[in-house]
Amino acid sequence: MDSAASARAPPHPVQNGPEREPLFRARDLTKVYPSGESEIRALDGLDLDLYESELIVLLGASGSGKSTLLNILGGLDVPTTGTLTYRDLDLTGANEDDLTLFRRDSVGFIFQFYNLIPSLTAKENVALITEISRDPMTPHEALALVALDDRMDHFPSQMSGGQQQRVAIARAIAKRPEVLLCDEPTGALDVKTGITVLEAIEHVNQTLGTLTVVITHNAVIADMADRVIHLSDGQIVDIQENKSRRPVRSLAW
Ligand SMILES: Nc1ncnc2c1ncn2[C@@H]1O[C@H](COP(=O)(O)OP(=O)(O)OP(=O)(O)O)[C@@H](O)[C@H]1O
Numbered sequence: 001m002d003s004a005a006s007a008r009a010p011p012h013p014v015q016n017g018p019e020r021e022p023l024f025r026a027r028d029l030t031k032v033y034p035s036g037e038s039e040i041r042a043l044d045g046l047d048l049d050l051y052e053s054e055l056i057v058l059l060g061a062s063g064s065g066k067s068t069l070l071n072i073l074g075g076l077d078v079p080t081t082g083t084l085t086y087r088d089l090d091l092t093g094a095n096e097d098d099l100t101l102f103r104r105d106s107v108g109f110i111f112q113f114y115n116l117i118p119s120l121t122a123k124e125n126v127a128l129i130t131e132i133s134r135d136p137m138t139p140h141e142a143l144a145l146v147a148l149d150d151r152m153d154h155f156p157s158q159m160s161g162g163q164q165q166r167v168a169i170a171r172a173i174a175k176r177p178e179v180l181l182c183d184e185p186t187g188a189l190d191v192k193t194g195i196t197v198l199e200a201i202e203h204v205n206q207t208l209g210t211l212t213v214v215i216t217h218n219a220v221i222a223d224m225a226d227r228v229i230h231l232s233d234g235q236i237v238d239i240q241e242n243k244s245r246r247p248v249r250s251l252a253w
Helices: 004-008 066-073 096-106 122-130 139-145 161-173 191-208 219-224
Strands: 024-035 038-050 055-060 081-086 107-110 179-183 211-216 227-232 235-241
Touching: 024 066, 038 066, 038 081, 038 235, 055 066, 055 191, 055 219, 066 179, 066 211, 096 107, 107 161, 122 139, 122 161, 139 161, 139 191, 161 191, 179 191, 191 211, 191 219, 211 219
Parallel strands: 055 211, 055 227, 107 179, 179 211
Antiparallel strands: 024 038, 024 081, 227 235
């Protein structure tokens, strides 16, 4: 592991990244919230490059800035200072229309809660997105990728939590985004179910080559990643590169 000091050393090194053009390039990102007389530095001078097809696990204590970083990467939020580019698009200088297009075409989100529409079947929940996408797969294809093609006509209430989360994954990836951002995707699930959800994320990453970032509190999950980014107090304190990824089904916790 790198020491915290070297991970923070200027001038903004590319940390453990392979030699190729990054998809995201973040430099000296800060996100500052006013808090009474002082301020909260949710992100505090963060440099990071993320590459196509990587599977990244983002670890850190509560309040370390994980969701803030994920939301900024996904164009849901903007940093206070610093720069963030996605390919040639400057996300820090982008206007609302550009950000909307970026989110719509390039990013899939998965959150702890699935937010499916209860009155629609799995297929219909996915179709809501495919109908407004540029080059989507069919709902059937998307649900097959998460091994739910036999549940297409089920309503959310007829599915387990893990199955509902897999529908949410199908919905997120049906538009073939280049980026999949997952904020505690197993946070509401028991271990066994959580594994089925992580397997679906792993399969999507391997099959579609989607850059995938997974926030978790569970350090065991880190073994499924290409790289593990450790955040503390809004700073990257370590980036660990796994020589090989461990298949999710072999993880035990
Ligand atoms: N909208 C906001 N207004 C004020 N402070 C905020 C806001 N959003 C986040 N924060 C603060 O920024 C810091 C980082 O929050 P963030 O949610 O990114 O952490 P996290 O690592 O994702 O935490 P958790 O694991 O608990 O979800 C925290 O101190 C949080 O209270």
